[in-house]
Amino acid sequence: MLKRALGELGQPYPEGAVEKFGALLDELEKWNRRVNLTAIRERREMVTAHMLDSLVARPLLEGTTILDVGTGPGFPGLPLAIAEPDRHFTLLDSNNKKIMFVQHAAGLLGLGNVTAVKGRSEDYAPGRRFDTVIARALATLPRLVEIAGHHVGEDGVFVALKGRYPAEELEQMSNKPWRHAVTELKVPGLEQGSRHAVLLRRA
Template sequence: MQNERQILSAGARQLGIELSADTESMLLQYMALMQKWNKVYNLTAISSGPEMVTYHLLDSLAVLPHLWAGKWLDVGCGGGLPGIVLAIMRPDWDFTLLDSNSKKTGFVQQVVIQLGLKNVRVHTGRVEDWQQETRFDGIISRAFTELG
């Protein structure tokens, strides 16, 4: 895990993002949960720790400087990317994570509980069928669907 911690810390610095020790720890806990659950639920094809840091955690962090405070909807969140990473980084923002795969949203809900994320709500459903009263300040998505 030390190698992953170094990659995360260095990568975040390159993105201009400072990570507190607590935040870094939570991000790595999330990654460890993803590795554990991935064996059963096939959350991601990327399974090695260093690759998960680069392709999941840092990739999700890269968008952070371009976002603003508010209520965010993560469409097609899968295993919680980028929504969980952003929620860890911005505990004062609200995040709603939506995915049609109940196994993946079950995992995300477990992450929310285990990490104590009070700013995340998880819903299972297709975006075109989902009806929500809440207005969002922004919508984000990562690898949501095939293009074309």
């Protein structure tokens, strides 16, 4: 099921990636029975809502340093790190249990390109900015740039993954020093128009 779904996405994957995607879902299911990491329990739904919904953002990544803000149990960061071993991913979340899972999964899968950090985006001070900052269903666009915009490098991009076209939020961005572009994302298994990405750059 996973292999077929990944095939529908039409992306090339490095050697061993498909097995790692499967192992990641296995661990998520295992942990989820003991610790509530995600409301999604069904394997089929996990494939669509976690794996494919993360990987669909892969073509939008820029540069070599990626910050996943509010990663939860590692989505989209972990699937993207598996698919992009030459990029470095920092996965940030304030929930201790979720970051413990991210650390465990990254170690288990041998993901040397992942750093897991427990903390809030507002307080996180890594001493550098990132080529891409990505956030999935975390907050409204104005709130996102308020709490995480400072992490975006001068020529970097903030990829905000959204559901339906966020017309109202985009209106609220009109007085912010950010220009935006919106692209529809096609996730196999989800209806058309249900996923969008807003790409924010400094104006």
